[in-house]
Amino acid sequence: xxxxxxxxxxxxxxxxxxxxxxxxxxxxxxxxxxxxxxxxxxxxxxxxxxxxxxxxxxxxxxxxxxxxxxxxxxxxxxxxxxxxxxxxxxxxxxxxxxxxxx
Numbered sequence: 001x002x003x004x005x006x007x008x009x010x011x012x013x014x015x016x017x018x019x020x021x022x023x024x025x026x027x028x029x030x031x032x033x034x035x036x037x038x039x040x041x042x043x044x045x046x047x048x049x050x051x052x053x054x055x056x057x058x059x060x061x062x063x064x065x066x067x068x069x070x071x072x073x074x075x076x077x078x079x080x081x082x083x084x085x086x087x088x089x090x091x092x093x094x095x096x097x098x099x100x101x102x
Contacts (some may be wrong), residue, residue, distance in 0.1 A: 027065050037073060037084055041066040057091070 021034040023040050034040040042062035047052045049058045086098045 020097075025066075026068075032068065037070050039068040039085065040064050041068075 001033040009064050020036075023032040023039070023072075025032050025039075028041050030041060030042070042064050044060070045063045046061045047058055048061065049056065069079050069084075073079055075083075081098065082101055084098075088096045088098060090096050
């Protein structure tokens with residue numbers, strides 16, 4: 001995951017620099033990661049910029065068009081979030097685990 005989130009000299013599709021295999025998205029002209037347990041196809045909805053001076057940021061909001069989940073993570077027709085053990089990107093180099101479900 002860290003390799004896939006690295007800045008690659010302005011080239012966001014530099015798959016040869018990471019150790020994942022490309023997979024075709026079904027709706028968009030985008031590349032999924034074949035090894036991923038879950039892939040989402042999203043369309044940009046809005047970019048919200050905030051802050052001022054040297055402390056700024058942006059929040060990117062997307063419309064989820066399709067979600068691809070490996071069959072092994074379904075339980076009775078529903079995705080089992082606990083077994084998926086997803087990791088979320090929080091920003092910059094920070095991530096979060098989704099193992100504390102309540």
